[in-house]
Structure formats: C-alpha cells, structure tokens
Amino acid sequence: MRKIYMDYNATTPVRPEVLEAMLPFYTEHFGNPSSVHWAGRAVKGAIENAREQVATLINCSPAEIVFTSCGSEGDNFALKGTVDALKEKGNHIITTTVEHPAVLETCEYLEKQGCEVTYLPVDRDGMLDLQELEAAITDKTILISVMWANNETGNIFPIEEIGAIARKYKVRFHTDAVQVVGRIPVDMQKANVDLAVISGHKLGAPKGVGAIFVRRGTRMTQFMHGGHQERHRRAGTHNVAGIVGLGKACEIAQQTMELDAPRVRRLRDKLEKGIMEAIPEVKLNGHPDKRLPNTLNVSFAYIEGESILLNFDMKGIAASSGSACTSGSLEPSHVMCAMCVDIVLAHSSTRFSLGPDNTEEDVDYILQELPPIVQRLRDMSPLFNNDARMSCNQCRVVRRA
Amino acid sequence: MRKIYMDYNATTPVRPEVLEAMLPFYTEHFGNPSSVHWAGRAVKGAIENAREQVATLINCSPAEIVFTSCGSEGDNFALKGTVDALKEKGNHIITTTVEHPAVLETCEYLEKQGCEVTYLPVDRDGMLDLQELEAAITDKTILISVMWANNETGNIFPIEEIGAIARKYKVRFHTDAVQVVGRIPVDMQKANVDLAVISGHKLGAPKGVGAIFVRRGTRMTQFMHGGHQERHRRAGTHNVAGIVGLGKACEIAQQTMELDAPRVRRLRDKLEKGIMEAIPEVKLNGHPDKRLPNTLNVSFAYIEGESILLNFDMKGIAASSGSACTSGSLEPSHVMCAMCVDIVLAHSSTRFSLGPDNTEEDVDYILQELPPIVQRLRDMSPLFNNDARMSCNQCRVVRRA
Amino acid sequence: MYTDKVMDHFSNPRNVGEIDDANGVGEVGNASCGDIMKIFLKVEDDIIKDVKFKTFGCGAAIATSSMVTEMAIGKTLDEAWKLSNEAVAEALDGLPSQKMHCSNLAADALHEAIKNYRENKA
Amino acid sequence: MYTDKVMDHFSNPRNVGEIDDANGVGEVGNASCGDIMKIFLKVEDDIIKDVKFKTFGCGAAIATSSMVTEMAIGKTLDEAWKLSNEAVAEALDGLPSQKMHCSNLAADALHEAIKNYRENKA
Numbered sequence A, B: 001m002r003k004i005y006m007d008y009n010a011t012t013p014v015r016p017e018v019l020e021a022m023l024p025f026y027t028e029h030f031g032n033p034s035s036v037h038w039a040g041r042a043v044k045g046a047i048e049n050a051r052e053q054v055a056t057l058i059n060c061s062p063a064e065i066v067f068t069s070c071g072s073e074g075d076n077f078a079l080k081g082t083v084d085a086l087k088e089k090g091n092h093i094i095t096t097t098v099e100h101p102a103v104l105e106t107c108e109y110l111e112k113q114g115c116e117v118t119y120l121p122v123d124r125d126g127m128l129d130l131q132e133l134e135a136a137i138t139d140k141t142i143l144i145s146v147m148w149a150n151n152e153t154g155n156i157f158p159i160e161e162i163g164a165i166a167r168k169y170k171v172r173f174h175t176d177a178v179q180v181v182g183r184i185p186v187d188m189q190k191a192n193v194d195l196a197v198i199s200g201h202k203l204g205a206p207k208g209v210g211a212i213f214v215r216r217g218t219r220m221t222q223f224m225h226g227g228h229q230e231r232h233r234r235a236g237t238h239n240v241a242g243i244v245g246l247g248k249a250c251e252i253a254q255q256t257m258e259l260d261a262p263r264v265r266r267l268r269d270k271l272e273k274g275i276m277e278a279i280p281e282v283k284l285n286g287h288p289d290k291r292l293p294n295t296l297n298v299s300f301a302y303i304e305g306e307s308i309l310l311n312f313d314m315k316g317i318a319a320s321s322g323s324a325c326t327s328g329s330l331e332p333s334h335v336m337c338a339m340c341v342d343i344v345l346a347h348s349s350t351r352f353s354l355g356p357d358n359t360e361e362d363v364d365y366i367l368q369e370l371p372p373i374v375q376r377l378r379d380m381s382p383l384f385n386n387d388a389r390m391s392c393n394q395c396r397v398v399r400r401a
Numbered sequence C, D: 001m002y003t004d005k006v007m008d009h010f011s012n013p014r015n016v017g018e019i020d021d022a023n024g025v026g027e028v029g030n031a032s033c034g035d036i037m038k039i040f041l042k043v044e045d046d047i048i049k050d051v052k053f054k055t056f057g058c059g060a061a062i063a064t065s066s067m068v069t070e071m072a073i074g075k076t077l078d079e080a081w082k083l084s085n086e087a088v089a090e091a092l093d094g095l096p097s098q099k100m101h102c103s104n105l106a107a108d109a110l111h112e113a114i115k116n117y118r119e120n121k122a
C-alpha cells in the first residue's frame, strides 16, 4: 500500500546523510568526549563541529549552544533554570495559552512552587495581542516565554517584536523554536531572544537530542546537575552520535531550506485549496497567512479526529489530530480551545504537516481519498444534519491574566 | 598502532547486534510512538518490548521502568523528584562522599534549596560503616541514596543490607546502579530499593539513553514536565532507537553476563598481579575483594595521572585517571580524597576498566609497556627519591555527618 | 492499538443509521469528551427486531456501537438489558485501557434506548 | 587537545634532571593542584650556562618545563627574567585554556631559580 507521511510536526525521518554521519560514532568512534585518550579525542572535535553547525544555522556563537536530550528538556531548563537563577528579582512569568505542554505543564508546576504565571489568550486565528503582552509586564516579571511557531496550527508569532518589548522592559525572553529551526530562517542576532529551544527530530536528526541557545551572559541554574559537560551547563555523557546528527541536519537545512520551503508551501496550499473546494463545512484552524509553510490544520465538522486518522491510516496516510482520543488526555487540544474553536470542531481538528519528501502525487492522492472518508463518517454521525450546537465552555480552563 | 580500550567504566562501544537492532528506527520505523497512524504504531511495540528486556534483566515489572536520556537524568530525577514529592514528610537526605557527581552536585543544589544532606564517609578501602548509616536516620529523613558500585574503584556496596535498613525505618532508598547493570546480576526484588538508575552507554547501548526503575507506588514529582510520555512520568518524544538499543543490550547482557564476568575478572586479576609484581610503590585504590570484576584502580607513586594517560595513549592504551587534570575541576578525584588517599597518590590514580572485548594479549601488552613509562616519569619527578610527604588536608572538603 | 475485531467493526460497521419508526431511542456521551452514541430500537413483543446506531467518536466508540447492535438484535429486552459495556469490549477481544471508560458506552446507550421504549410504553 | 609542539616536548622533554652543582634552584606549584616544577640553574658570568628541570604534573606542565629550559639556556639573567609564562605557551603554539593558570608555571619556576641565584650571590 502507498504510504504518505504528512506528520512532520510530530517527527521526521532521519535524513540518510545524517544517519551516515552518525554511524561511526556508535562503533569506531565510540569514546567518551571527556576522556583524555584516543577514544575520547576522536569524538570531542565532532561535538564542537556539530556545535558550529547548529550555531551557523541560527546565527549565534557556538559557545551559546548547549546540547540537550530533547525539546522538552530545553523548555524545562529554560523555565526552571531562569526561575531559580532570578528568584531574587521576581517570580512572574508571561506565556501563552497555546504553548507546547513542555512549557505549559512546567508553568503549572512552577505555580505550585510559588510563581505567578500569566497565560496570554489568543484570538480566533490563534494570534496574540502584543499590547496585552506589554501590559502584563510587572516589576516582578522575570521571563516572557512565547513559542516561535505553534506545532498544531503552524502559526508564527512575531518574535522580533516581542523581543523588542522584552528588551525595552529588560525582561528575559525565551522562545520554543522547536517547530521553526530548519524550516524557516531564524536569526538569533535579529530576534532579541535570550533562550531558544531546538529539537533534533523535527528537522531530520534523530529523536533524543536537542539544543538550547543561551545568549552569552544569561544566568541559568543548571537543570541537569552532575558532571562538567557542556561547560558545566548540562551534565550527562554526551549523546555523541545524536549530537553529530543534529549538527549535520542543521548543515543540510542551511543548504536546502531556501528551495524546500517554497516547494512545501506550494504543496500545502494545493492541499488546502483542494480540501476547501471538495468538502463542505471545513474550518481552517490557525492564521490564514502567518503560518509555517508546511502546516495545515482543518476541522471537518461533525466527525471525530481519531476516526478520521484511522480511516486515513487504512489508506496509508499519516496525519494527526487535536481530538482528545489522540492527545493522551481527556480534553481535546488546548490550542483549539484557546482559539475558542467549538468543542466538536476541536475534536475534529486534523493536522497535515508536510516535509521535504512529500510530492505532488501525495497531495493528489489525499485529495482523492479524503472526500469519501469524510462523507462516510458524517453519515454515521448523530451530529450531522442536526441542529444541536455545542459551545466552547467545556474546554480545559487555563488561568488567564 | 595497536589499540587497547580499558575504559569501559567511562563508556563502552555499541555492540554490533545492538546497532543492528537500532538502525530500522532511524529510517523505515521513524514514527513518533505517540502517533495513531502506521508510522507511530510500528514503534510503540518496540518501546514496550525494550521495556520488557530491561525489566527482565533487573527482575522487575515493565511498568516500573521509565526511560530517560542518561544516568545523570535518572539521578537528578530520583533526588529532585523525591524531595518535591515528600516535602511534607521531611527534608533530610543521606548519601555518601563517593557518589557520582550526578548525585553529589544534585545534593549540593538541594542543600541550597533547604535540604539537609548527610554525606557518609568511607574508610580507606572505600567502604561504608552501616551502623553510621543507620545512626544518621532521623524522622526527617526522606531518602537514602547509595550507589550500587563506585565508578572509580569498582567497590560494590551492600545494597541488600542498606535496603533492609531503609525498609526498617520506612525511608525511601535510591541506588545509582549505572556501573552494575549488565555487569553483575542485580535483582530489584531482592534488593529493597525503590529507585535504581541505569545508563545505556555503560553496557553496550548508545549514549543518550537510560532508564530508572521506580518501584510501584513510589510517589515522584516529574522531573521533565510536558507531554504524557512514559505514563506521564517523563515528558519528551521517546528516543526510540536509543531505547530499542538499551533493550537489546539488556537482553544480550542477560545471556552473556554469566560467562563474561568471570573471564573479565581473570584478566583484571592478571593485570593487577602483573602490575604489583613489576612496579614498586603502587597502591591499590578500593576494596581488595568487594569490587566489580572489571575494575582496577591503582596509584603509581610520584607521578601524575594525566601524564601517565598521555604516555599510555602514545602506546594505544586507553585508561582514565583521578588526577585533577582529567577531572574537569581543580581538585583530584573526590573518591580518592574521601578514602583519604594521599593527595599526590590521588593525582596519580589510574583506572583500568575492562570489558568483554578485552583479551589476554591486551593485558600482556600493557604489562610490557607500563614499567618503562612509569620509570621514565618517575625519573622526571621531583618527588621521586625525595622525602617530602604530602597530606590529604587540601582535598575538597565535603560536609559530613 | 486496536484488535482485529475492533478494526473490522470500525471499518465495516454493522447497522449504521436511524430507524424512522423506532420505538426506543437512547443517547449517551457528550461532545466535551468526544463521544456521542445514539441507539435506535424497533421492539416487537419484547424482542429487539431491529437496532441501528449513529456515533460521533473514536474508533472504539464506533466499534462498540456496531458490536452492541449485533449482540442486541433478536434478544428479548431482559436479555439485552444484561449486556454490559465489559461484555461488548470482550466480544471485541478487548479495548486499550484508556478507552475503557470514555468510549465504551455502547451498552449504556442500549440501556437508555430500552428505558426509553419502556417509558414510551408505560 | 595539545598541539604537536606540546606533544613533542612532552614525549621528548629536553634537559630533564638535576644539576649537582647548581647555583640557583627554584620550585613552584604544590601537590594539591597536581603540578610541581623544579628548575636547576648553572649560572656563569650572568649567563645561564646550563638549566635542568624536574616536574610532577600533567602534559602541559612537563612540556612548558622542557620549553622554558630551551628558551633560557644561553640567555643572560636579565633576558631570562623577561621570559613569561605566556611566551612559553606561545612557543608551544598555545595551550588549552584550562591549562593556562595551573600548569603554565615554568617561567615562574625559572624566575624563582634566578631569584635564588641572586640571593645566594648577595
């Protein structure tokens, strides 16, 4: 059966050149980079080389890159490391209602530890009101944490403008850049961010490796205590092969992004247009334009996400959903709820996220298979041809400013 | 040049069968195990299979295994997760002066957060006084953390007896089992431990993956907040290939340990005997018997560790040292200091840690190359043939009970 | 994740639809948890002659709905009343544990429909 | 980690040993940081005719000791006095940054030996 992967925001295959670069570090070059001997020496240079590759892609100094085990670790480190280091200064964090759980759940934990957290709402397009953000800053504010792009909708937030506000009030600024690095150009010099989190498996590197940009002079309490690795900023023996893979993936992204992004955008736009034309009562979730070129999130009214995905799966199509059934919790996507998407539509939300391996034929195939699937599920649904309307009030309520 | 790796306590090469088991998970089976579709499904089973392989090796239930990114993460999780979860109960931790930095530095951090930590001293052989341990328990004690085997000396601590004491006083017991799992049999049912930490790269799995045994019913605050992975005990997209590798390495260890351990012990004993016979003024560091079968730590009086290692390295021999120059800090090994090893001897300490790939010829080669190296460095040393004696009082002072 | 039986009932659900002259209708679930099941009964002489369903929900919700209609058809009301959610899950060779409370409500919907029939009759 | 020059001086150190009739001896470092360097001078007519060293320490400590003896030999005391630790490191094509304070003390040891010579003479 034909297999079409359109879930690149969930994870990506490791690029063949990346795997090739990694392989020697499992066998011949297996040493511990902290070791003095040949086995360690061979490896240390590889790590510093990867550090430069990552730094080049995001335009910062290699000394500002700390390798981690994943994006979630980066977000935990950014938030907890800041709260501890700046506890004399204040205890207030500003973030948004649409962050990844790695930020949101960490914030909820920090609230229990005595932090005050402002969760900024978003509008129906999923965008922030920057005046509201500025107004939320108090003299106790130690951190603003706003993701660069949202994983569910692909919405891109105005990081440079938020950075300018943060700079104006001398508040530290962290951005979860997991969904942008390697997909669209990012520049740590232009964006006034102090901390930015990267995850390898979103850009063709393996799972289990990530990095965090820590601007020079940004005081952080260690998150992982122990050995002196990463200049005493992150303990634990280096995931050498993973780090080499992340470096290589950044190097490749640097070279291919310029051509890949417009190509992927064209495919995504074709898919979006095709769905809207072929199927009635479909809602676009997210901002029409300010979006990653690869992401399309739509709700097919009256039918539930997991059953859509299962039907897709039977046709070899891999996508994802904001339905509770696929979220690992009992509520549908908090991002849909924050955008005040009707609760049934939230359960119906379906994300297609494309990558460099997708083709025109993939899009054509989906556009051919999709309409009968939606129709069949709608015919089965008690909500279709029914006037009952649901409201958004049952969503998980995240505390707001 | 001949290359002999005798630094298995630092890290190990990935076993070929392990790498082979991992490879499909970078390419065909690259999915995110949290996904509903084919790409996710293929992977979820692999993770659960690995969980069983780990559980089988240490004799626990698969549900008691949580995958992590390294041994250091496991230790951070064990300590910080306990302190937060049990803060209503008390704030006192008992550990030893010879733990790995992942435990010691975490304890030092926790002291700053208001914990009281008792660092139990060791005797000149590096062993604990269990009466002293028992006497240190107060009604505020929430955790005893004692490593199963020491990474520098190989000393094995009486975990079952310590577990019995912990059980008697109803105190939680964590053990850093990084150096034992896969080397000697361990049994979570017999050992009364509540938490035990494993690191993949010490047993032929890759760097960047580990696991922690969390006995059923052990209340822990999450260390890594975010997604619902690992039944909400550890957020972050699974390092699928790494986890599969860890599982496979555990399966192999299960099969080969019984034959490997005595063979490695025979080689280690031959090396030990050979060195003692060939070179005068060599001190054994650690307990003569209660030691891992693969570890030999000796100090060659009057000469410094890094220069020994560099000379070894020129002969292709990879070993490690407790010298300050190789520890990443300004002091020599805290383990040597805790054992009250003379400071010059601490700087001279040299660790050979063997693995299943080492051969009789490796040992013969080292025994042939070693004496002239030591002699040459001694001839260069101002301490050799000199009566000046150094004392231990300049070592880093770790606070004691 | 799902057994072959679940996938069979999910991809080829039996008895989908409505019964225009149903004399018992039951609905359970709510939109917030993402599962709504509606069961239509045609009862004659205390025997379930026909049963149909409409379901908004995940794979488990659709499969259990389909299975419960197959199990109920031809049964007396008293027999059908004894059908439990667990029995439905078992007939499907089991469900993933996280699906056991939210999406395994088809027998409840059947019970509601029987209740509704009895109320209509009373 | 180390440059080729460091490794050359480490593996083939020049002027190792003691001078029995040295007229200037200097020692720096201490055991706790793991580096002890001892320099022996034979000075004639204010010129360093011979110089030898003994060092307990890491690769950098041994290489800088060796290098400083090469640099000092034949120099007048005033010239030798101007030799700095940095100059020694530079002559070795540099040292790793973490080695710059602790193990780069060979010029200090030379200065101590010159001081000692001058004190002996005074």
Ligand SMILES: Cc1ncc(COP(=O)(O)O)c(C=O)c1O
Binding pocket: A235, A236, A237, B009, B069, B070, B071, B072, B073, B075, B100, B102, B147, B149, B150, B151, B176, B178, B179, B199, B200, B201, B210
């Ligand atoms: C005893 C012990 N604990 C913890 C660790 C840390 O493990 P990792 O390097 O995987 O973080 C090590 C090894 O480095 C160790 O030897």
Ligand SMILES: Cc1ncc(COP(=O)(O)O)c(C=O)c1O
Binding pocket: A009, A069, A070, A071, A072, A073, A075, A100, A102, A147, A149, A150, A151, A176, A178, A179, A199, A200, A201, A210, B235, B236, B237
């Ligand atoms: C926006 C965002 N932040 C953080 C993460 C967490 O990254 P990881 O899975 O590497 O922990 C993800 C992906 O899962 C993400 O999409």
